[in-house]
Amino acid sequence: MKKSKVFWMYFVAAIIVYAVIQGMITGGQLDQYYSNLLILMSINVILAVSLHLVIGITGQFSIGHAGFLAVGAYISAICTMKFDLPFFAALLVGAIVASVAGLIVGIPSLRLKGDYLAIATLGFAEIIRIIFLNTDYVGGAAGMPINQLTTWTYAFFSLLLTVVVIANFTKSRHGRACVAVREDEIAADAMGINTTYYKVVAFALGSFFAGLAGGLFSHQFFLIQPTQFGFLKSFDILIYVVLGGLGSLSGAIIAAVLLTMVSMYLTDFPETRMIIYSLVLIIVMLYRPSGLMGTKEITDYFKFGKRSKGGNLDDK
Amino acid sequence: MTNNLLLKVENVGIQFGGLKAVQGLSLELFQGELIGLIGPNGAGKTTSFNMLTGVYKPTEGEITFDGKRTNNMSPHQVTKSGVSRTFQNIRLFKEQSVLDNVKVANHSLAKHSIFSSVFRLPSFFSGEAKMEEESIKFLKIFGLDKYKDELAKNLPYGMQRRLEIARALAAGPKLLLLDEPAAGMNPQETKDLMELIALIRKRFDLTILLIEHDMGLVMGICERIYVLDHGQLIADGIPEEIRNNPKVIEAYLGEEVTE
Numbered sequence: 001m002k003k004s005k006v007f008w009m010y011f012v013a014a015i016i017v018y019a020v021i022q023g024m025i026t027g028g029q030l031d032q033y034y035s036n037l038l039i040l041m042s043i044n045v046i047l048a049v050s051l052h053l054v055i056g057i058t059g060q061f062s063i064g065h066a067g068f069l070a071v072g073a074y075i076s077a078i079c080t081m082k083f084d085l086p087f088f089a090a091l092l093v094g095a096i097v098a099s100v101a102g103l104i105v106g107i108p109s110l111r112l113k114g115d116y117l118a119i120a121t122l123g124f125a126e127i128i129r130i131i132f133l134n135t136d137y138v139g140g141a142a143g144m145p146i147n148q149l150t151t152w153t154y155a156f157f158s159l160l161l162t163v164v165v166i167a168n169f170t171k172s173r174h175g176r177a178c179v180a181v182r183e184d185e186i187a188a189d190a191m192g193i194n195t196t197y198y199k200v201v202a203f204a205l206g207s208f209f210a211g212l213a214g215g216l217f218s219h220q221f222f223l224i225q226p227t228q229f230g231f232l233k234s235f236d237i238l239i240y241v242v243l244g245g246l247g248s249l250s251g252a253i254i255a256a257v258l259l260t261m262v263s264m265y266l267t268d269f270p271e272t273r274m275i276i277y278s279l280v281l282i283i284v285m286l287y288r289p290s291g292l293m294g295t296k297e298i299t300d301y302f303k304f305g306k307r308s309k310g311g312n313l314d315d316k
Numbered sequence: 317m318t319n320n321l322l323l324k325v326e327n328v329g330i331q332f333g334g335l336k337a338v339q340g341l342s343l344e345l346f347q348g349e350l351i352g353l354i355g356p357n358g359a360g361k362t363t364s365f366n367m368l369t370g371v372y373k374p375t376e377g378e379i380t381f382d383g384k385r386t387n388n389m390s391p392h393q394v395t396k397s398g399v400s401r402t403f404q405n406i407r408l409f410k411e412q413s414v415l416d417n418v419k420v421a422n423h424s425l426a427k428h429s430i431f432s433s434v435f436r437l438p439s440f441f442s443g444e445a446k447m448e449e450e451s452i453k454f455l456k457i458f459g460l461d462k463y464k465d466e467l468a469k470n471l472p473y474g475m476q477r478r479l480e481i482a483r484a485l486a487a488g489p490k491l492l493l494l495d496e497p498a499a500g501m502n503p504q505e506t507k508d509l510m511e512l513i514a515l516i517r518k519r520f521d522l523t524i525l526l527i528e529h530d531m532g533l534v535m536g537i538c539e540r541i542y543v544l545d546h547g548q549l550i551a552d553g554i555p556e557e558i559r560n561n562p563k564v565i566e567a568y569l570g571e572e573v574t575e
Contacts, residue, residue, distance in 0.1 A: 007436070165434045172433030172440065173423055173447060176412070180420040183409035190369060190403075191421040192395035192487050201430065247411070295411060 018156045025152055035152055039220055041260045042155035043213050046162045048240035048256035049249060050209035053166050055238070056247040057175065058202035059182025060110060061118045065237045067105070067125030068207040070229035071098040072214025074138055077146045077224060087149045091158070091215040098211020099204045101128065106203035110196065113185075125234055133226040143225035150220040158216060162209045167249060169205065178202050182247075243284055245291025250298035255291070320347045322523050323368075323399075323491055328377030329547075330367055337363045338547045341377070343525075345491065350517060350524045352538035354531075354558075356567055359544040361527045362404055365493050368525075369401050370394040382490065396424065400489035402480045404496045404527075410469035414460055414479060417468050418451040421486035425450055451486060457516065458482045474505045478512070485516060492516075494526040498533050506530060510537055535559065543567065 021038065024030040030038075051065045076094030079085040085093070109120040138144045169175050177198050180188035189195050218224045240259060244251030262280055266273040284292065323345040330338050338360040345351055353361050366372040368379060370391040379386050386394050400421075409417050426443030433440050455461040458478045463471060468479060477497060484492060497513070498506045510533055517524055528534045534541060535555045543551040543558060545567040551558060558564055 168434045168436060169430065172430075172444065173419065173426060173428070174430050174433055176416055176420050177423055179412055179416070180409050183411055184407045186371065186391075187403065187407035187409065188420065189391040190371075190395060190401055190407075191483065192392050192400075192424055193420065194392050 014160055018153075018160075021156075022152055036220075037260070037264050039150055039152060039155040039216070040264070041257055042159040043216050043220070044237075044240065044256040044260045045253050046159055046209055046213040046216070047237045048244065048252040049162050049166050050206040050213070051237050051241050052244075052247075052249055052252040053169070053178075053202050053209075054206040055241050056245075056249075056252065057170055057182065058178040058199055060199055060203065061114060062121040062203070062206075063118050063231070063234050063238055064105070064121030064123070064125030065206070065210055066229045066231065066233035067121075067128040068098045068102055068210035069214040069217065069233065069237075070125075070128055070132060070226070071101045071207075072211025073218035073224050073229070074132055074144070074214075075211070076215030077144055077218045078138065080149065080219065081144070081146060087154070087219065090219075091154070091212060094215040095208045095211040098214060099208035101211075102204040102207025103200065106200045106207075110199040110203060122231055122234070125229075125231065129226050129229050132229075139225075141226065143223045144218075145223050146218050146221075148219060148222055150216045155216055158212050162212065163249070163253070166205070166209070170249065174198070174201070179247075239281065243281065243291055245288075245293035245295060247295040248291065248293040248297055251291055251293030251296075254293065254298075321345075322347045322382060323525075324378075324380045325368070326378045326380075328364075328367060328374045328379060330363060330372055331375045336547055338367070338544075341544075341549055343542060343549075345523055345525060347490075348517075348521065348523055350513075350537060350539050351526070352534040352541040352555075353525060353527045353544065354529075354534055354541060355544035359567075360547040361544055362495060363547075364544070365401060365495055365527065368394075368493060369399055395487055395489075398488070398490035399493065400484040400487040400491075401493040402477075402484050402495055402497060404499065406476050406480055408468040408476055408480060408483070410467065412468060413465050414455065414468055414471065415448075415451055415464040417479060417483050418454050418486045419447050421483045422447045422451050425488075454482045454486045457485075457519075458512070474501055477501065477509075481512075481516075485520065489522065491523045491525065494524065494528075496527055496529065498528060498530045506533055509533075513537060 021030065025035050047065065047069065051062070054060050054062050072094035075097045076090040079090035079093050080087055105121065105124040109117060109124065112120055132138055133141055177188065177193045180191070180193055181195050181198055185195055240256040241252050243259070244253070244255030263277055266276055269276070321344060323343065325341055325343040328338065328341045329336060341364055353364065355361050363372065367374045370386065370389045370393065374387060382398060384397060386397065389397070409420060412420070426447050428439040428443035452461055452464065455464055458481065460475060460479055460482060463475070468476065471479060481494065481497065498509055501509060513524065514537065516522060526538070538555060540552065541555055541558045542549060543564050550563045550567060551561045553561070
């Protein structure tokens with residue numbers, strides 16, 4: 001029961017972080033600019049963590065994540081704007097429809113491997129975008145105006161849910177099966193793991209949270225347009241995961257937070273923004289070729305003593 | 317032969333394009349036997365293993381395991397029906413810990429769902445505890461329990477081989493297929509391995525089919541031997557017969573020069 005104690009410790013810490021920031025927002029110490037930054041950060045972290053499950057844990061190289069973001073964004077926007085559903089329900093519907101889209105895309109394309117899977121997912125994401133572009137019901141290319149409903153509270157608890165679900169999934173027999181698929185698909189199959197099932201599950205779960213992020217995203221920016229969900233957006237998310245270190249949850253979170261800050265501050269220098277952003281990426285990859293965290297988690301750094309007890313190969 | 321027939325392979329063959337890799341292969345394995353499958357390089361031994369485990373679908377013939385036809389099963393279904401294997405070139409889950417490698421094979425032991433894992437319901441804790449206990453048991457048999465937290469890729473070669481066997485056992489097989497378990501081992505390690513195979517066979521009541529190039533090992537522990545050459549079965553029998561079979565000698569050493 002020691003493990004559940006640690007869990008509650010994290011939980012309490014998270015609530016404190018939430019309460020402090022919420023207090024500062026209502027008290028006026030954090031202005032609109034910073035609260036928007038925090039919300040955007042949460043959205044990007046949700047996206048990074050959801051793609052981490054697909055690429056980092058299950059090893060399926062998908063670069064169409066923006067497609068599921070778009071599904072979540074549009075569906076939840078339709079729910080609130082056209083059907084007057086409460087925001088909470090809209091977020092949930094958006095996420096569920098996105099995960100169904102993930103199933104529909106995943107079942108045929110996850111038979112492919114590596115580069116071919118990447119191209120297929122990219123293609124599917126473009127199809128999703130083009131469908132929204134040509135649907136007048138959601139405003140077509142002109143976009144769809146949306147009320148701003150996303151608050152720090154929604155963003156934070158969505159983020160918390162995402163991280164808890166994906167971290168717990170990873171540390172269970174299901175997560176281990178996914179890692180085994182990443183490490184060696186043939187061996188995983190030979191050990192009795194239904195590899196197709198786990199690839200599809202990871203993909204659908206990842207899409208679910210991408211859809212959740214989509215709902216928060218669309219209700220943050222007043223207007224959504226299909227151009228916001230192009231393949232460049234997919235690459236942005238991919239960069240968080242790769243830069244953080246493939247297979248590291250905390251790496252994906254750290255990378256998403258850092259890069260959101262970098263790109264937010266760089267909006268003051270529009271001419272050089274993309275150059276500096278690219279330079280940051282190149283420098284990180286030169287000095288940390290396997291990402292900021294490699295495959296380690298931030299918690300690994302706190303248990304050195306415990307690890308050496310497990311027995312070092314050199315002592316024998 | 318008082319025991320039951322466990323695996324029956326009838327006239328199995330596979331064709332890759334125009335190449336017939338294996339042809340007319342027939343094997344019979346009875347419960348509890350330890351059988352060797354030998355043959356020169358490229359004879360089709362690993363291909364046969366791949367057909368038995370569902371990696372390749374045979375283009376002809378019938379494979380019946382434990383009364384069930386396994387021809388068209390996918391590998392994880394074959395494993396669940398009770399056939400487990402190791403690989404010629406080690407295929408561990410390199411970035412997972414030694415313990416997790418075994419736990420992956422123990423996957424079906426516990427039944428907790430994704431939902432109960434994600435929300436940490438009681439069935440998650442009991443299921444994971446059961447898997448942990450069971451996996452440690454397998455590691456102990458192979459003397460690997462003290463390395464349980466190491467990454468599999470950091471183990472020395474001989475231990476990686478042992479871990480692969482431990483993992484295969486954890487999948488709960490009735491029939492264990494070992495693809496060159498002693499490849500690259502020194503004589504001492506090979507000897508230890510032979511003892512280990514004898515031990516697990518008794519303890520888990522296993523039937524074992526093994527591919528091996530080390531004739532000392534094969535002749536030493538196998539009760540019967542099948543010999544493959546150019547994709548065809550050329551001989552079968554007890555080690556003594558195989559050793560003196562002219563066809564086998566020819567396959568390994570080439571034809572004797574007459575005249």
